[in-house]
Amino acid sequence: MPRVSDRLGSVLQATRDELNHRFADARRANAGLDGQAFLSFVAESIDPLAQAVPAGNGERIHSVVDAAYDIGLELFSKGLVGGQARSRQIEAAWREVATATGGLLAATPRRLLAALTNAVVNLEGEGGVRRSGWLGWPR
Amino acid sequence: MAKFNLFQRISQAPTNPHPAAPSRTFDVADLYRGPVEAEATAPAEQGVALDERLRQAYFWIVNTAVISPHYDIEYLDGPPPTFMLGDSKSKLILPTAQSYSSFVLLPLLTFATRRKCLFIGGPGRGKTASALLMGLLAGYPLREVRRAMQHGHPQMTIADLLGNPLPADLVNAQRIEDIRISWRSWLSMRVKIVDEYNRIPTRTQSALLTVMGDNYAEILDHIHECPESAWFLTANDEQGGGTYQVIEALRDRIDVIVQALAFNPRFLEDLLTRIEDNVRPEELLPRQIVFSEAEVDRMGEEIRAVELAPEVRRRIEFFVSQFEFSEFAAEVFEYKTKDTVRLSGVEWHTMSALETGRDRLKDLGAQTKNGLSVRAMMTLLVYAKALAYFCGNRVVELADVRQVLPFVLHEKLVADPDAPFFAASGNASLRSDRIGWLRRLFDLACGEYERLNLDRDDAVRLLDEEFRLGLDGLNESETRARLVRIERVIGELSKGKKLYGHLYDDLLKLKYLHQRYTNYLRWLATR
Numbered sequence: 001m002p003r004v005s006d007r008l009g010s011v012l013q014a015t016r017d018e019l020n021h022r023f024a025d026a027r028r029a030n031a032g033l034d035g036q037a038f039l040s041f042v043a044e045s046i047d048p049l050a051q052a053v054p055a056g057n058g059e060r061i062h063s064v065v066d067a068a069y070d071i072g073l074e075l076f077s078k079g080l081v082g083g084q085a086r087s088r089q090i091e092a093a094w095r096e097v098a099t100a101t102g103g104l105l106a107a108t109p110r111r112l113l114a115a116l117t118n119a120v121v122n123l124e125g126e127g128g129v130r131r132s133g134w135l136g137w138p139r
Numbered sequence: 140m141a142k143f144n145l146f147q148r149i150s151q152a153p154t155n156p157h158p159a160a161p162s163r164t165f166d167v168a169d170l171y172r173g174p175v176e177a178e179a180t181a182p183a184e185q186g187v188a189l190d191e192r193l194r195q196a197y198f199w200i201v202n203t204a205v206i207s208p209h210y211d212i213e214y215l216d217g218p219p220p221t222f223m224l225g226d227s228k229s230k231l232i233l234p235t236a237q238s239y240s241s242f243v244l245l246p247l248l249t250f251a252t253r254r255k256c257l258f259i260g261g262p263g264r265g266k267t268a269s270a271l272l273m274g275l276l277a278g279y280p281l282r283e284v285r286r287a288m289q290h291g292h293p294q295m296t297i298a299d300l301l302g303n304p305l306p307a308d309l310v311n312a313q314r315i316e317d318i319r320i321s322w323r324s325w326l327s328m329r330v331k332i333v334d335e336y337n338r339i340p341t342r343t344q345s346a347l348l349t350v351m352g353d354n355y356a357e358i359l360d361h362i363h364e365c366p367e368s369a370w371f372l373t374a375n376d377e378q379g380g381g382t383y384q385v386i387e388a389l390r391d392r393i394d395v396i397v398q399a400l401a402f403n404p405r406f407l408e409d410l411l412t413r414i415e416d417n418v419r420p421e422e423l424l425p426r427q428i429v430f431s432e433a434e435v436d437r438m439g440e441e442i443r444a445v446e447l448a449p450e451v452r453r454r455i456e457f458f459v460s461q462f463e464f465s466e467f468a469a470e471v472f473e474y475k476t477k478d479t480v481r482l483s484g485v486e487w488h489t490m491s492a493l494e495t496g497r498d499r500l501k502d503l504g505a506q507t508k509n510g511l512s513v514r515a516m517m518t519l520l521v522y523a524k525a526l527a528y529f530c531g532n533r534v535v536e537l538a539d540v541r542q543v544l545p546f547v548l549h550e551k552l553v554a555d556p557d558a559p560f561f562a563a564s565g566n567a568s569l570r571s572d573r574i575g576w577l578r579r580l581f582d583l584a585c586g587e588y589e590r591l592n593l594d595r596d597d598a599v600r601l602l603d604e605e606f607r608l609g610l611d612g613l614n615e616s617e618t619r620a621r622l623v624r625i626e627r628v629i630g631e632l633s634k635g636k637k638l639y640g641h642l643y644d645d646l647l648k649l650k651y652l653h654q655r656y657t658n659y660l661r662w663l664a665t666r
Contacts, residue, residue, distance in 0.1 A: 012167045012168065020165060023167075
């Protein structure tokens with residue numbers, strides 16, 4: 001099992017029961033959910049977000065992790081992220097685009113991650129779109 | 140010195156060897172927790188699994204502390220030698236696998252899960268002594284456990300139970316919030332013992348209910364939050380035969396009831412040894428079987444992670460389904476329950492006399508006056524997991540449910556002594572033997588489940604599994620097809636059959652599924 005940064009670790013520790021409870025809820029609706037695979041997703045895709053929150057916005061890390069966990073769990077339940085996903089573009093967008101927005105991510109994490117995720121899903125539905133170009137935009 | 144060691148000796152691990160099963164628990168702590176604990180959580184016995192230490196505690200108690208040679212929780216791994224004795228052909232079974240004494244095991248499981256256990260039985264049978272041992276297992280000094288034990292008596296006031304406002308503040312305070320309260324120290328303990336709780340006056344019982352049910356105490360608008368704790372109560376008679384009638388809500392909070400069985404005089408020599416050696420086992424509890432607060436927390440997590448397979452769960456569902464249904468209680472299908480009868484105030488026998496259509500000997504529901512509450516079902520699941528965990532398993536087996544069920548439902552499922560079942564040949568003793576009756580009831584339900592071949596032929600389960608896959612992406616024609624299938628199954632279930640409790644619950648489930656698909660269909664149409 002991959003380990004996570006101290007930043008994410010401290011948030012997970014503080015909200016452990018709540019996060020475990022949310023996963024248990026999701027598993028009730030979808031008995032096939034693989035806990036270990038979801039934990040890998042948290043380590044690979046949510047940890048970079050926690051680390052991307054600017055040092056001056058440290059108090060926002062909780063909100064970022066909370067939003068990312070919530071949205072991530074929904075996407076994971078639908079097979080859109082994680083090892084079973086058809087493509088890993090959403091995770092790539094979170095890692096590469098969301099992390100680059102720094103202050104925006106800290107200020108409105110739910111809105112940003114939702115918009116970015118919907119954009120990737122819609123782009124994937126369009127033919128002839130150079131997705132890597134879009135995902136590289138903020139740099 | 141040798142005697143000291145004799146009483147402090149614990150059974151060597153493994154006390155019940157099993158192959159370890161992988162856990163499927165989900166825990167975000169796996170992402171930050173390492174082999175080194177940040178807090179000092181596992182002091183003396185690092186390396187010995189907690190379930191192993193729980194078994195060691197059990198064996199120390201039965202071998203040294205409580206002389207309780209009753210193996211009434213019987214496990215079998217093959218056909219047992221069985222003897223029929225006396226005119227009544229009483230059955231004596233010699234268990235072929237490790238079996239246990241409920242009087243020690245159930246309190247231990249209560250300790251591990253931080254639930255509530257009531258000891259019942261005549262005076263001088265070790266009820267209070269066993270409760271005291273549970274306090275010692277939590278690491279409290281003997282003197283502290285003794286002082287913290289609440290002794291019920293007819294003059295017990297709320298102040299005796301919870302604490303007092305400081306007298307100086309009562310005189311000088313201008314506002315109620317300025318009055319400081321001196322809370323009783325037992326409220327902050329992780330093991331709480333209330334001796335002879337049925338001698339507590341009704342008003343004080345209500346204050347006790349708040350502490351037991353909601354984990355807080357209240358005096359003069361001041362609140363004291365109590366920690367999650369294991370509760371041990373004693374009563375000479377759980378029927379409320381003490382000085383005061385025990386309020387129903389308080390009785391309902393109790394999770395398991397164990398009876399202190401009679402002392403077998405064949406063990407008198409052990410008592411003699413204690414007297415001659417001046418040994419008090421409670422003063423010699425080995426430190427290896429003392430559990431820290433964090434360890435009990437972890438034990439609780441491990442117990443919750445024990446799996447309960449769908450096959451076992453289905454048998455529990457089937458068993459529970461037998462009892463709530465009452466065909467003539469209401470016209471509206473959903474209200475055909477015994478609870479409807481109870482709430483209406485209609486006499487029970489008036490309603491049960493109407494139940495003439497079914498075979499009342501075969502209908503398990505006819506044996507009880509009530510159904511099971513959600514709390515009772517949850518308690519059953521927790522204790523079944525705890526028992527499996529105690530046995531060293533990570534999966535609940537049907538035998539675990541069968542063994543633990545009577546102690547959980549002892550007070551929860553009320554027998555109808557006028558039911559034809561109790562008048563049948565050989566069943567008269569089941570009127571007074573609740574453990575035997577509840578176990579028989581579960582066996583009968585399992586027998587019926589197998590007769591109906593529900594493990595292989597359960598249309599409702601298939602429809603439910605299909606629904607649980609989710610509605611995402613389901614198109615209109617498939618939704619309509621599923622609605623038709625549900626209606627067809629309802630039609631088949633209603634063909635020439637009497638309505639029994641399990642069928643009633645199946646039909647309600649099918650109605651639920653039908654409604655969910657109907658709503659989904661309406662939503663599809665608006666898109």
